[in-house]
Amino acid sequence: MEYIFDSHAHYDDEAFDEDRFEIIESLKEKGVCGVINCGCTPESTETALALSEKFDFVYFASGIHPENIPAPEEDEKVFAKIKELAKHKKCVAIGEIGLDYHYEDGAPRERQIEWFEKQLILANELSLPVIVHDRDSHADILELLKKQRPKGVVHCFSGSLEMAQEVLKLGMYIGLGGAVTFKNAKKPVRVAEGIPIDRLLLETDCPYMAPVPFRGKRCDSSLIAFTAQKIAEIRGITTDEVLRAGKINACTLFGIEA
Numbered sequence: 500m501e502y503i504f505d506s507h508a509h510y511d512d513e514a515f516d517e518d519r520f521e522i523i524e525s526l527k528e529k530g531v532c533g534v535i536n537c538g539c540t541p542e543s544t545e546t547a548l549a550l551s552e553k554f555d556f557v558y559f560a561s562g563i564h565p566e567n568i569p570a571p572e573e574d575e576k577v578f579a580k581i582k583e584l585a586k587h588k589k590c591v592a593i594g595e596i597g598l599d600y601h602y603e604d605g606a607p608r609e610r611q612i613e614w615f616e617k618q619l620i621l622a623n624e625l626s627l628p629v630i631v632h633d634r635d636s637h638a639d640i641l642e643l644l645k646k647q648r649p650k651g652v653v654h655c656f657s658g659s660l661e662m663a664q665e666v667l668k669l670g671m672y673i674g675l676g677g678a679v680t681f682k683n684a685k686k687p688v689r690v691a692e693g694i695p696i697d698r699l700l701l702e703t704d705c706p707y708m709a710p711v712p713f714r715g716k717r718c719d720s721s722l723i724a725f726t727a728q729k730i731a732e733i734r735g736i737t738t739d740e741v742l743r744a745g746k747i748n749a750c751t752l753f754g755i756e757a
């Protein structure tokens with residue numbers, strides 16, 4: 500039984516430098532049938548591409564994360580690279596892109612918005628969905644999604660159920676990961692309960708965001724089983740049903756054969 504589809508992972512992260520191939524290799528035995536490795540820079544997207552060529556069940560997304568906005572003089576070169584990498588046959592999305600207003604020393608908001616919007620436009624141009632990062636930036640994210648109307652997912656969804664409903668109205672998906680299992684989780688629990696099951700994507704954001712009982716440890720895609728178990732409890736259905744829906748929804752959104 501292979502139902503675990505991880506719609507958001509970072510196996511290019513240095514946390515996997517010691518045992519990257521072994522970990523990915525072991526996932527299939529643990530029920531993982533698909534992984535999307537999200538790029539954050541041109542370099543990490545290149546690593547993600549290489550992983551997708553090595554492992555048949557690994558796909559990737561090409562993009563510039565809001566914490567990795569280049570210096571303005573690099574803009575053209577970096578954008579051209581992201582676009583080139585996005586044309587690879589195993590690139591299934593533009594991501595991870597978005598806005599992050601959490602850090603005061605982050606890139607200026609105008610620069611983040613500029614990069615987010617031009618990558619939304621690129622996704623539409625290439626008919627690819629987007630994988631969106633939204634941290635403390637809900638209003639601007641919604642405004643730009645409403646303006647550009649991409650297909651895609653808002654990952655590690657941290658907004659209210661009301662915001663989730665706005666995202667759903669745009670035809671997009673909601674990504675839920677380990678945060679739903681955390682003791683202080685309120686909003687993600689309401690979202691997990693309130694959204695239609697056919698709009699839910701499961702994810703890790705590994706190596707980060709490991710679900711309880713592994714919180715704080717290095718995460719990998721197999722731990723989605725614990726996130727799914729929690730969502731199943733919240734919704735009053737079986738873990739299997741949650742995993743199965745997560746897989747089907749990911750395959751539908753990213754155009755992968757189930």
Ligand code: NI
Pocket residue numbers: 507509537595704
């Ligand atoms: Ni991520």
